[in-house]
Each structure stands twice: as C-alpha cells, then as structure tokens.
Amino acid sequence: MYVQDLDVASYRVRISGSGNVEGGTGYADHEDLNISGSGNIDLTATTGAFTLAATRSVSSTSGHITVSADSVAQSGAIATGATGAVAVTSDVGAITMADGATTTSATGSINYTAATNVALASIASTSGDLTLTATAGAITDNTAAESANLATAGQTTLTANTGIGTSG
Numbered sequence: 001m002y003v004q005d006l007d008v009a010s011y012r013v014r015i016s017g018s019g020n021v022e023g024g025t026g027y028a029d030h031e032d033l034n035i036s037g038s039g040n041i042d043l044t045a046t047t048g049a050f051t052l053a054a055t056r057s058v059s060s061t062s063g064h065i066t067v068s069a070d071s072v073a074q075s076g077a078i079a080t081g082a083t084g085a086v087a088v089t090s091d092v093g094a095i096t097m098a099d100g101a102t103t104t105s106a107t108g109s110i111n112y113t114a115a116t117n118v119a120l121a122s123i124a125s126t127s128g129d130l131t132l133t134a135t136a137g138a139i140t141d142n143t144a145a146e147s148a149n150l151a152t153a154g155q156t157t158l159t160a161n162t163g164i165g166t167s168g
Contacts, residue, residue, distance in 0.1 A: 038062050045069035049093075052076040054100060060084055064108070072114075074101045074121075081106040085128065090114040097121035099143050109154070118160075124151040134160040141166055 071093030
C-alpha cells in the first residue's frame with residue numbers, strides 16, 4: 001500500500017491493510033508519506049513492512065501516533081506534540097532506525113517494541129517515559145555521531161533478550 005500526502009485537522013487517520021505500508025519508495029517524484037494534523041494517526045501493515053524514507057515524516061501537533069507492522073524501517077521523522085504518545089511495534093522482525101532518523105514527543109511517552117532487534121538513532125521526549133523492548137534480540141546504537149540516542153526527564157526502560165549496547 002502506497003500513501004501520499006495527507007493533511008488532516010483534528011480527525012483520526014487510520015491506514016491499514018495487508019502488505020507493506022511505505023512512504024518514500026515506489027514513486028519517482030512524489031515519494032511521500034507526509035501525514036500531519038492534530039488528530040491520532042494509526043499506520044498498520046497487518047502483513048508486511050512499514051518503511052519511512054529519510055525525506056518523509058509522520059507528525060501530529062497533539063495526537064497519538066501508532067505504527068505497527070511485521071518489520072519497521074525508519075529513516076524519516078515521527079513527531080507529535082503536547083501529550084501525544086508514539087508507539088512503534090514490529091510483531092515479526094526488527095525495528096531499524098537509520099542514522100539521522102528521529103522520534104519525538106513534547107511530553108508524551110514513546111514505546112518501541114520489536115519481536116527481534118531494535119537499532120536506535122534518536123528518540124526524545126521532554127518529560128514522557130521511553131520504553132524500548134527487543135523481545136528476542138538486542139537494542140543497539142545505529143548512529144555514527146555517537147550523540148545521545150535517548151533523551152527525556154521521564155523514566156527510560158530498556159529490555160532486551162540478547163543485550164543492550166553497541167552495534168554489530
């Protein structure tokens with residue numbers, strides 16, 4: 001499933017389907033998954049991957065953002081404001097944030113849960129809790145700059161089956 005620009009006011013956006021949900025692949029000039037607004041955003045690939053290209057974003061000024069797929073490849077930004085929370089779930093494979101990818105919330109919580117590994121770039125909330133879980137794998141650093149991967153004044157919980165630390 002390919003999704004192009006969506007701009008919504010205060011309504012909920014729900015995109016769901018079998019197969020991949022992709023932003024930034026499959027189109028020559030309009031490789032878009034720029035979803036913005038103040039409502040909740042739910043992106044679900046019931047079977048398949050979620051891919052967000054580096055030049056693309058998913059954002060809400062105050063709503064919750066939920067991404068769920070068999071695997072998640074995030075190169076772009078996921079952001080919400082106010083108390084909006086972010087939940088990214090990979091129920092079969094890994095969540096891989098490319099170097100430079102960001103996930104932010106003003107004061108809401110951010111949860112990343114993968115069936116296997118979580119490779120991190122940058123996740124930040126001013127005061128919301130951060131929870132990262134690699135159920136059958138590891139949580140690793142996927143940044144070249146070696147800057148902080150996680151930032152919050154809230155609680156941070158990391159849980160991994162095979163380790164937490166450097167990449168590779």
